[in-house]
Amino acid sequence: MDFKAFWEIYRNDMKERLRENTMRSKDYIVELKILPYFGNRNISEISAADIREWQNTLLKKGYSQTYLRTVNNQLSCIFNYAVKYYDLPRNPCRQAGTIGKSKADEMNFWTQDEFEQFISCMEDKPTSHCGFMILYWTGCRIGELLALTLEDFNEEEKTLRITKSYQRIGNRDVITDPKTKKGKRIITLPDFLVTELKEYTGRLYGLMAKDRLFQNTTKAYWEHEIQRGVELSGVKRIRLHDLRHPYVKHTTKKYNSEKQKTQATKMDLIA
Numbered sequence: 001m002d003f004k005a006f007w008e009i010y011r012n013d014m015k016e017r018l019r020e021n022t023m024r025s026k027d028y029i030v031e032l033k034i035l036p037y038f039g040n041r042n043i044s045e046i047s048a049a050d051i052r053e054w055q056n057t058l059l060k061k062g063y064s065q066t067y068l069r070t071v072n073n074q075l076s077c078i079f080n081y082a083v084k085y086y087d088l089p090r091n092p093c094r095q096a097g098t099i100g101k102s103k104a105d106e107m108n109f110w111t112q113d114e115f116e117q118f119i120s121c122m123e124d125k126p127t128s129h130c131g132f133m134i135l136y137w138t139g140c141r142i143g144e145l146l147a148l149t150l151e152d153f154n155e156e157e158k159t160l161r162i163t164k165s166y167q168r169i170g171n172r173d174v175i176t177d178p179k180t181k182k183g184k185r186i187i188t189l190p191d192f193l194v195t196e197l198k199e200y201t202g203r204l205y206g207l208m209a210k211d212r213l214f215q216n217t218t219k220a221y222w223e224h225e226i227q228r229g230v231e232l233s234g235v236k237r238i239r240l241h242d243l244r245h246p247y248v249k250h251t252t253k254k255y256n257s258e259k260q261k262t263q264a265t266k267m268d269l270i271a
Helices: 003-014 020-038 048-059 065-086 092-096 112-122 126-138 142-147 191-202 219-233 241-270
Strands: 159-162 165-169 172-176 185-188
Touching: 003 020, 003 065, 020 048, 020 065, 020 165, 020 172, 048 065, 048 092, 065 092, 112 126, 112 219, 126 142, 126 191, 126 219, 126 241, 142 165, 142 219
Parallel strands: none
Antiparallel strands: 159 185, 165 172
16 A cells, blocks of 8 residues: 555544544645655555655754654654554654654743833734733743633633634634643733733624634634734744743742642641
C-alpha cells in the first residue's frame, strides 16, 4: 500500500476522534509537507534513511524549531498508527531521530510598561481595547476570549468564567471545550478590568445573556489589530498567543510562593 492510501485510512479513523480544527491542522501539514515526498512510496519500504533525507529538505527551508518538531511528529504519528493497528514492523522515524524542538528557546512577551504603551494606541477601538485588556490580564487564549458571553461576566463577584472556546471553521461558528482539561476555570478580575468590561458591555445594545461579547470578530481580526498596535506604539513584535505569557508566568510564581509558604508552615508545626 502506498503512503497516500494509508494516510486516507488513518485520516478517516482520526477525524472521528480529534477536534475539527486539530484535524484541519493535521490535514494542512500532511498534504503540504509529507504527501509530496512520501505519497507514492510503499509505506513498508520507507526507511530511516528516507526519513532523514526528508528531514534535511525541511531543515533547509528555515522553518522554526517548534514547527520542524510538529511536522516530524505528524509523520511519526502515522507510522505509529501503522505499527499498532496494521502490523507494520517498525516506525522508521524512531530510528531516524527527531528534528526541531518541542519548546521555543525563549519566551517572548511584553512587560507591563510595553503593554501599557501598546494598549494606549488601541483607545480608538473599544472592542480591541477591551479584548486585549482581557487577554493580557487574565491569560485566556484567543479562542476562549471569542467564546465569552455576557453571562460569563459576573460584575458583583468580579469574575470571568471560562468554559468554552470559539473557532471559525470554513463558514461555520464552532464552540468546543477549552484546549486542556483544566481549561474550565473562574478568573478573579482586578477592579479596573471589571470597569472596562462593564463599560464595554454597556455599549453593546440588545446584548442577551448567551450572546458572545466579541461576536463580530475572528482570530484574523485580532492578529491584524495586534500588528496595527505594534506599528503605532513601537513596541517589539510578538504573537497573539504570547500575550498570555506574563499572566501565566505571574500565576506560576504566585503558586510556587504559596506552596513554599505552606510547606514552611507544615515544618514549623512539625517542629
